[in-house]
Amino acid sequence: MKKIVVLTFLFVSSVLSLHAQASDANGWPGTLKGGFRIQKAQKLYWENGFAFDYASPKILDSRIHFGASYETSRLGSALGSNAIKQDNYLVSAAYHFRHQKALQPFARLNVGYFHADYEDALFDVLPNSAFLTSIDVGLMYEFKIPLTLSLSAGYNLNAGTGVAGPGTLFPVFYQMSILYTIF
Amino acid sequence: MNTKYLFLSLLLVLTACTQSPDINNVTMLDGDQIFDPSLYHPERYLVSAAIANPNTVQKNTPVVIAVHGYSATTFEWDEFRTFADAKGDILVSQVLLGGHGRTYAEFKKSTWEDWQEPILTEYNALRAKGYTNINFAGSSTACPLVMDLIKKGKVVGLKHLFFVDPIVVSSDKMLTLIGLVGPMMGYIETTNTPAEEGHWYHFRPQETLNQMMKLIDLSRKELQAGFKLPVGTQLKIYKSIKDPSADPVSAVLIYKGLTNSDGSKIAVEMIDSELHVMTRLSGRDNVTQHDRDNQMHIFDDLYGILKE
Numbered sequence: 001m002k003k004i005v006v007l008t009f010l011f012v013s014s015v016l017s018l019h020a021q022a023s024d025a026n027g028w029p030g031t032l033k034g035g036f037r038i039q040k041a042q043k044l045y046w047e048n049g050f051a052f053d054y055a056s057p058k059i060l061d062s063r064i065h066f067g068a069s070y071e072t073s074r075l076g077s078a079l080g081s082n083a084i085k086q087d088n089y090l091v092s093a094a095y096h097f098r099h100q101k102a103l104q105p106f107a108r109l110n111v112g113y114f115h116a117d118y119e120d121a122l123f124d125v126l127p128n129s130a131f132l133t134s135i136d137v138g139l140m141y142e143f144k145i146p147l148t149l150s151l152s153a154g155y156n157l158n159a160g161t162g163v164a165g166p167g168t169l170f171p172v173f174y175q176m177s178i179l180y181t182i183f
Numbered sequence: 184m185n186t187k188y189l190f191l192s193l194l195l196v197l198t199a200c201t202q203s204p205d206i207n208n209v210t211m212l213d214g215d216q217i218f219d220p221s222l223y224h225p226e227r228y229l230v231s232a233a234i235a236n237p238n239t240v241q242k243n244t245p246v247v248i249a250v251h252g253y254s255a256t257t258f259e260w261d262e263f264r265t266f267a268d269a270k271g272d273i274l275v276s277q278v279l280l281g282g283h284g285r286t287y288a289e290f291k292k293s294t295w296e297d298w299q300e301p302i303l304t305e306y307n308a309l310r311a312k313g314y315t316n317i318n319f320a321g322s323s324t325a326c327p328l329v330m331d332l333i334k335k336g337k338v339v340g341l342k343h344l345f346f347v348d349p350i351v352v353s354s355d356k357m358l359t360l361i362g363l364v365g366p367m368m369g370y371i372e373t374t375n376t377p378a379e380e381g382h383w384y385h386f387r388p389q390e391t392l393n394q395m396m397k398l399i400d401l402s403r404k405e406l407q408a409g410f411k412l413p414v415g416t417q418l419k420i421y422k423s424i425k426d427p428s429a430d431p432v433s434a435v436l437i438y439k440g441l442t443n444s445d446g447s448k449i450a451v452e453m454i455d456s457e458l459h460v461m462t463r464l465s466g467r468d469n470v471t472q473h474d475r476d477n478q479m480h481i482f483d484d485l486y487g488i489l490k491e
Contacts, residue, residue, distance in 0.1 A: 043359035043400055081407045082439040084432070118435050125424050125453050126431050160432070162354020163425040163457065167432025171356050 030056030033148055033179035039071045042172035045083055046076030051177045053148070055096075063099045065106070067092040069177075084168050086116035090132060102142050108152065110134045116166050128166050133157045136175065146181035202369045204386040206287055211385045212256070219256040219284025221277060228257055230276040231308035245316045245342075245489045246274040248305055252323030252350070252460065253298075253395055254373070256284040258382035259322055259463050266482045273489055278305050280325070282391075283384075291388035295398040299328040306338055318489060320345040322460045323429055324395065327351060327402035330441065334410050344418040345485050347462050350429035351402050351436045353395075361396050365389030378466035406440025418449040419488065421481050423456035454481075 037051040051069035055062040069090045077083040094108035112132040118124075138152025152175055159171040208214030221228035230246050247267070251259035257277040267275045281300050282293025302325070309317050319341050321329055326349030332338040353359075370386045412418060418441065422434035431453070438451050454461060454477055461477045464470045 043396065044403075077407065082409050082436070083407050084435065084439070116432075118432075120435075120438065122438070122451055122453060123435050126435070159356045160354075160430060161356070162427050162430040167352050167354075167430035167435075170359060172359060 029058050030054055031062070032182045034182050035148075035177060035179035037069050037071055037175055037177040039076075039088075039173055039175040041170040042174070044168060044170045045073045045078070045086070047071040047073045047086070047088060048075040049088075051150075051179065053150075053177075053179055061099065063096055065092075065094045065096055065108075067094065067108070067110075071175075084116050084118065086114065086166075086168060088132060089113045090134075096140065104140045104142070105138070106140055106150075106152070107137045108135065108154075110136065110154070114166060114169050116168055126167070127160075127164065130158055130160075130165050130169055132169075134173075136173075138175075148177075148179040148181065150177040150179065151175070204287065204370050204372065206386070210380050212284065212381050212383065213287035213290070213385050215286060217381050219258075219279050221257045221279045222284060228277040228279070229305060229308075230274045230314075231305055231312060234312070237312055237314065241274075242313045243315050244272065244274055245318055246276055246309055246314050247318045247320050247345075247489070248276045248278055248302065248309070250278045250302055250319070250321045250325035250329070251280065251283070252321075252325055253391075254283070254290075254384040254387055255322075256382050258465070259460060260320070262465055262478070263320065263462055263482060263485075267486075270486060273486065276305055276309065278302055280328075287384065287386055287388065290384055291390050293391065293394070295328070295394045298324070298394075299332065302328060303332060303337055306332075306341075310340060316342055318343040318345070320347070320485065321349070322347045322462065323350050324398070326437075327398050330402055330405070330437075331398075333412065333416075334405050336413075339413045339416075341413075341416050343488055344412075344416065345488075346418065346420045346422075346437070347481065348423055348426055348429045348458075348460050349420060349433050349437060351399055351406065351433040352430040353399060354427050354430045358392060358396050361389060361392045365393055376466055376468050382466065403436060406436050409440050409442075411442055411444050411446070412449070414444040417443065417488075419485075420449065420451045421461065421484075422451065422453055423458055423461050424453050425457040426459045427457075428459035452484075 033053040037049050039047045049071035053065050053067045055065045072087045073083050074085050078085045090110045090112035092108050092110040094106045096104040096106045098104050114132050115129040118128055134154050134156045136152040136154025140148060140150045142148045154173050156171050158165060160167045160169045206213045208216045225232040234241055249260035249263060257279050260277050264275045267273050278301050281297035282290050319329055326346040368389050370388045372386055375383050420434050422431055424431050434451055456477050462481050464474055464478055
């Protein structure tokens with residue numbers, strides 16, 4: 001756990017230091033944001049982590065945002081509790097409406113991987129991982145300071161069913177991301 | 184144009200909210216003719232009612248308080264009762280949950296605390312009569328009900344707990360949205376076999392699904408925080424690995440959250456089965472030899488533990 005925290009801190013601070021690059025519209029091709037993501041599954045865990053968002057005026061005039069995120073109950077409900085330790089790795093593509101404005105509604109498609117650690121060989125017989133496919137819709141707001149707030153509600157298309165899939169992969173989730181504009 | 188659609192959808196919602204199910208009184212438990220038999224003859228189902236003044240031998244005989252799950256009746260533990268009676272040296276008290284085995288209207292207004300109450304009543308009655316070896320066997324929803332009693336310190340003297348397919352996480356994840364969609368649905372209709380009809384409610388009011396969600400959410404959080412069994416109480420879980428009602432991960436949550444009084448782990452057996460409540464086969468279609476083997480294994484194992 002300590003290793004994860006230290007590595008994450010080093011990674012994030014080194015990425016943030018890239019801000020030294022000037023975000024010149026003619027030079028650097030796009031905007032990269034990075035920050036924290038807080039996520040709650042409806043009637044289940046807080047799974048928190050990190051998110052990145054990238055858009056370029058060269059790619060559909062910044063209408064499409066590409067993202068990557070990692071959320072885990074290890075940084076949420078499982079901290080100091082018996083909640084199951086589970087990890088979500090996602091990459092995404094989102095369509096942003098009103099892309100030139102500060103307040104942008106978006107619709108996003110996410111794909112990725114889910115893994116739960118049941119911690120005992122007794123439960124090796126149960127499915128504990130799955131590919132993730134989800135959609136979420138929400139709002140992104142770009143402040144004048146280099147911070148962006150993103151709020152959305154989403155739906156996992158392959159939640160567990162008791163006969164297939166991990167039991168703690170629930171369908172409905174809500175997320176909030178606070179992103180810093182790196183460049 | 185917009186107001187017309189708004190009006191129509193509101194009307195639809197309102198209609199759904201006020202709908203009552205079409206209950207067949209002749210065939211359905213939900214009606215006013217079929218009731219759980221323990222309501223007519225408690226002495227045939229409850230040990231506290233059957234034996235007015237137990238002698239010393241009876242008081243030391245293992246008693247199992249057998250409790251059914253959501254929407255079911257004492258029928259769910261009838262086969263175990265038959266098994267136990269054939270053995271002749273254990274007593275079984277089949278408890279009917281509050282609001283269950285009666286009518287749709289009574290079910291609809293019941294809370295999970297109402298469901299739970301008869302378990303505590305029978306436990307206290309057996310203690311008052313001097314039984315020294317009181318145990319518990321529960322299926323599905325009975326398990327979070329009794330875990331809550333234990334967490335709150337209301338039940339401290341149970342020797343053995345046996346959970347069959349306990350539910351802490353529902354297999355049907357749409358239950359998580361019951362607060363939102365429930366009022367629009369009113370109720371859901373189940374598909375009982377003809378032999379099951381009369382032993383399970385046919386219709387499930389959304390209010391009771393809400394209660395179910397509240398109960399399992401509470402149970403999950405209590406396990407998350409962690410608690411211990413009282414000294415002298417042991418637990419064994421029998422969980423089918425594919426269960427359309429109680430997600431098998433429920434066993435993981437109980438294993439992680441509830442330990443013996445000394446902090447050691449409880450016993451869990453994950454069983455190759457696709458049934459919910461593997462100990463009840465009566466009334467099902469397509470029962471296989473494997474299902475029968477599983478049932479007998481659980482009964483034998485449970486009995487063996489009681490007689491240790």
